[in-house]
Amino acid sequence: MQIVWTSTLHSYMPIFVSFLHPLQQSQFLFYCCLISLSSLHAGKALNRPILRFQSSSWVRTVSRTGKSRGPEEPRIGVFICHCGSNIADIVDVKEVVDFASKFPNVVFAVDERYVCSEPGQALIRENIRKHKLNRVIVASCSPRMHETTFRKALEAEGLNPFLLEITNLREQCSWVHMHEPRKATQKAKVLVASAIAKATLLEPLTPMKFSVTPAALVIGGGIAGIQASLDLANIGFKVHLVEKTPSIGGHMAQLDKTFPTLDCSACILTPKMVDVSRHPNITLWSYSEVESISGFIGNFKATIVEKARYINKSLCTGCGTCASKCPVKTIPNEFDLGLGTRSVAYIPFPQAVPLIYTIDKENCLYFTKGVCRVCEKTCPFKAVDFNQQDKKVEIEVGTIVIATGYDLFDANRKPEYGYKQYKNVLTNLEFERLISAAGPTGGQLVRPSDGRAPKKIAFVQCIGSRDILTNPYCSRVCCMASVKQAHQAKEKYPDAKVFVFYIDLRTFGKGYEEFLWRVQEEGVNLVRGKVAEIYRKPKDENLTVLFEDTLLGQTREMDFDMVILAAGLEPRVDAQQIQKALKLSMSPDSFFLEAHPKLRPVETHIAGVYLCGCAQGPKDIPDVVAQASAAASQASIPLIQGEVVSEPTIAYVDKELCCSCKICESVCVYDAIEADETDEEKRAKVNEALCVGCGSCAAACPARAITMYGFTKEQISKQLAALLTEPT
Amino acid sequence: MTEFEPVIIGLTCNWCAYAGADLAGTSKIQYPPNIRIIRVMCTGRIEPEFIFDAFRMGADGVLIGGCHLGDCHYQEGNYKTALRVSITREVLKSLGIEPERVRLEWISASEGKKFSETVKSFIEEIRRLGPNPLKGAPEA
Numbered sequence: 001m002q003i004v005w006t007s008t009l010h011s012y013m014p015i016f017v018s019f020l021h022p023l024q025q026s027q028f029l030f031y032c033c034l035i036s037l038s039s040l041h042a043g044k045a046l047n048r049p050i051l052r053f054q055s056s057s058w059v060r061t062v063s064r065t066g067k068s069r070g071p072e073e074p075r076i077g078v079f080i081c082h083c084g085s086n087i088a089d090i091v092d093v094k095e096v097v098d099f100a101s102k103f104p105n106v107v108f109a110v111d112e113r114y115v116c117s118e119p120g121q122a123l124i125r126e127n128i129r130k131h132k133l134n135r136v137i138v139a140s141c142s143p144r145m146h147e148t149t150f151r152k153a154l155e156a157e158g159l160n161p162f163l164l165e166i167t168n169l170r171e172q173c174s175w176v177h178m179h180e181p182r183k184a185t186q187k188a189k190v191l192v193a194s195a196i197a198k199a200t201l202l203e204p205l206t207p208m209k210f211s212v213t214p215a216a217l218v219i220g221g222g223i224a225g226i227q228a229s230l231d232l233a234n235i236g237f238k239v240h241l242v243e244k245t246p247s248i249g250g251h252m253a254q255l256d257k258t259f260p261t262l263d264c265s266a267c268i269l270t271p272k273m274v275d276v277s278r279h280p281n282i283t284l285w286s287y288s289e290v291e292s293i294s295g296f297i298g299n300f301k302a303t304i305v306e307k308a309r310y311i312n313k314s315l316c317t318g319c320g321t322c323a324s325k326c327p328v329k330t331i332p333n334e335f336d337l338g339l340g341t342r343s344v345a346y347i348p349f350p351q352a353v354p355l356i357y358t359i360d361k362e363n364c365l366y367f368t369k370g371v372c373r374v375c376e377k378t379c380p381f382k383a384v385d386f387n388q389q390d391k392k393v394e395i396e397v398g399t400i401v402i403a404t405g406y407d408l409f410d411a412n413r414k415p416e417y418g419y420k421q422y423k424n425v426l427t428n429l430e431f432e433r434l435i436s437a438a439g440p441t442g443g444q445l446v447r448p449s450d451g452r453a454p455k456k457i458a459f460v461q462c463i464g465s466r467d468i469l470t471n472p473y474c475s476r477v478c479c480m481a482s483v484k485q486a487h488q489a490k491e492k493y494p495d496a497k498v499f500v501f502y503i504d505l506r507t508f509g510k511g512y513e514e515f516l517w518r519v520q521e522e523g524v525n526l527v528r529g530k531v532a533e534i535y536r537k538p539k540d541e542n543l544t545v546l547f548e549d550t551l552l553g554q555t556r557e558m559d560f561d562m563v564i565l566a567a568g569l570e571p572r573v574d575a576q577q578i579q580k581a582l583k584l585s586m587s588p589d590s591f592f593l594e595a596h597p598k599l600r601p602v603e604t605h606i607a608g609v610y611l612c613g614c615a616q617g618p619k620d621i622p623d624v625v626a627q628a629s630a631a632a633s634q635a636s637i638p639l640i641q642g643e644v645v646s647e648p649t650i651a652y653v654d655k656e657l658c659c660s661c662k663i664c665e666s667v668c669v670y671d672a673i674e675a676d677e678t679d680e681e682k683r684a685k686v687n688e689a690l691c692v693g694c695g696s697c698a699a700a701c702p703a704r705a706i707t708m709y710g711f712t713k714e715q716i717s718k719q720l721a722a723l724l725t726e727p728t
Numbered sequence: 729m730t731e732f733e734p735v736i737i738g739l740t741c742n743w744c745a746y747a748g749a750d751l752a753g754t755s756k757i758q759y760p761p762n763i764r765i766i767r768v769m770c771t772g773r774i775e776p777e778f779i780f781d782a783f784r785m786g787a788d789g790v791l792i793g794g795c796h797l798g799d800c801h802y803q804e805g806n807y808k809t810a811l812r813v814s815i816t817r818e819v820l821k822s823l824g825i826e827p828e829r830v831r832l833e834w835i836s837a838s839e840g841k842k843f844s845e846t847v848k849s850f851i852e853e854i855r856r857l858g859p860n861p862l863k864g865a866p867e868a
Contacts, residue, residue, distance in 0.1 A: 700808075708773060
């Protein structure tokens with residue numbers, strides 16, 4: 001190799017500069033070069049004068065003073081967890097204990113079956129007392145799992161909770177190297193050595209406390225959002241419920257009966273909708289969308305866009321004159337999935353909340369052709385206002401509940417089933433609208449092709465669910481929905497022949513299996529077999545279903561008048577907007593990811609943001625309501641506590657070293673670091689309330705004046721050295 | 729002669745790639761133990777010098793894992809990383825270190841499989857490249 005490496009990169013400056021020139025075309029790139037170069041330049045020169053940038057105004061000669069690190073000489077205790085057999089079956093924990101106890105600052109090292117358990121925590125506390133430990137290392141599961149638990153153990157002994165370091169021997173060692181126990185043990189030693197290296201440099205940190213805005217934002221006005229809003233409002237907090245469509249109610253409002261009790265969906269839902277509209281603590285933002293969200297737990301700011309309805313909501317009484325006078329009445333009604341029609345001035349369904357009409361601008365004669373205005377002339381309350389504009393409102397809330405629901409799987413993606421090609425192939429949700437007394441046919445279950453009553457109906461399961469070509473997951477509600485719909489079909493037409501084609505019938509809930517028995521006794525035929533294809537008979541629009549009967553082991557064909565596709569549930573297309581605004585994580589199936597699948601099922605990784613309903617994954621109404629109440633309960637905790645503590649792992653500027661270059665100011669997207677106007681030299685200062693601890697400023701600082709607590713340059717450097725030293 | 733076993737340093741952000749590595753663990757997706765991970769809150773914290781330090785101290789490769797572009801928990805830390813890493817690679821090249829020894833990947837919290845696949849393919853690539861050319865070089 002031509003270049004001999006030296007411990008300082010300082011002497012390579014000419015190489016870097018020669019590299020710089022061609023890149024100067026792009027100002028931003030050049031600026032980034034500066035950052036990386038300058039941090040290189042500042043490099044290894046920690047304990048001697050640092051000279052920076054050749055521009056005279058930037059020259060500053062300082063020396064880093066020996067700042068006190070931690071409370072006193074480190075006395076480290078190392079606790080290595082067996083995690084039952086999860087770690088100990090692979091990693092030789094005794095060997096790791098021996099290895100750890102040889103380090104100079106380690107005064108105590110031990111292994112324990114479950115460090116997180118009560119005896120495990122007692123062991124930590126006892127040894128903090130006994131050995132006067134001032135640093136604790138727990139080598140166990142991921143720090144994302146039990147960091148808070150162990151911090152509390154330190155706190156209980158009067159030790160600063162940030163003098164804890166967790167190293168991940170389970171998720172990132174024993175569980176991923178299960179067939180290489182020897183190498184896993186060596187790696188475990190290296191990881192523990194790295195933790196020890198970092199622990200010697202840990203400093204006590206004090207979290208800051210912030211007050212909490214006593215209000216919550218609920219996004220989505222389906223049954224999940226309604227339940228969460230009512231619960232939060234009943235606890236006593238102000239709730240902003242934002243719904244995208246002109247009415248709350250969501251998918252549940254479209255259903256006719258609910259399984260397995262056959263409650264009328266409207267009868268149980270609409271009173272709750274009315275409760276929402278009348279609750280003094282709830283502000284309902286219907287026909288509105290959340291545009292942006294900023295801030296953090298306790299202090300979120302959200303911008304809501306209230307779309308123009310072209311009808312003044314305070315004047316509209318919902319009398320419906322505008323709709324009845326409107327000359328355009330042939331718009332496919334979205335609520336009825338296009339099976340019925342509506343006027344341009346409309347409410348989605350008669351029980352809509354709020355009962356305010358909306359003018360559909362896209363199809364309005366006045367907006368498209370500049371003529372008409374009949375609604376304006378005929379409205380008895382002068383509520384029509386063609387000059388209305390979208391309105392932006394900024395609200396402040398302490399916590400956020402996401403209840404954005406689901407999209408029905410688009411059955412067109414499975415063309416072999418003929419949806420939209422054959423008139424008598426419908427989805428399960430369309431069936432609900434057909435059989436609903438408030439639906440387009442007034443509750444008559446008839447064939448769309450000719451309006452005749454069907455004599456033979458097929459329900460086809462798993463459309464877009466349990467299918468490697470579309471969604472691999474089970475949508476959980478379709479089996480019971482189809483069984484219920486089969487029952488309803490039999491109820492309407494007792495002589496009709498009803499078949500359900502299934503892969504597995506999953507009737508797992510309370511009273512579900514009993515309902516299935518009942519439906520079988522009513523004469524519904526259950527056929528185990530996946531339907532391969534549906535053909536149409538052009539003469540009479542009848543349908544032939546080709547399927548494999550897996551119990552008989554035969555491929556068969558059967559004719560039907562009508563086929564109902566049990567389309568599955570999918571993440572909402574527009575959920576991504578919320579995901580981007582809040583930086584939430586998604587599961588592999590693209591539903592929102594909970595903080596822990598078992599122990600934190602309604603929290604997200606973003607503090608103060610909670611999940612409920614089908615936004616988190618497919619579930620039926622009982623589960624949605626239970627989860628919504630759980631989310632409301634979780635979201636009320638910070639509101640009740642009235643204050644939240646922030647992570648103290650934030651940036652700190654050493655004024656001695658700051659050269660007032662303002663690079664940090666330009667990289668911080670939170671405006672959390674800026675020139676201190678009270679300082680003569682305008683050196684940088686961190687706003688501790690705004691700093692989120694990402695560390696971008698520390699990485700960019702050419703003077704290395706910024707310390708990123710919890711992730712300092714020195715700590716990471718020591719970790720690197722430890723990780724790159726082979727254990728003996 | 730025993731086969732060359734590369735030592736890889738992983739620098740991963742807490743929210744995505746580290747969580748993805750955790751998911752690989754929970755899902756018991758196996759990969760070779762050559763990688764040793766340091767957790768930072770955001771890849772935006774990663775200074776080019778961490779990478780240079782890693783090579784100076786003998787690492788054969790550095791894998792940086794962050795959130796997908798647009799998904800950064802801190803809005804745009806990963807964009808800064810992308811730029812810093814591309815420049816770091818150029819500097820490494822001028823120092824005689826193959827830029828392929830630094831890999832930047834976007835791995836979300838749900839991509840446990842992607843994490844393990846990335847680690848495996850990176851180890852193979854480093855195996856092809858051979859040991860860090862600085863190993864054994866005198867410290868000045």
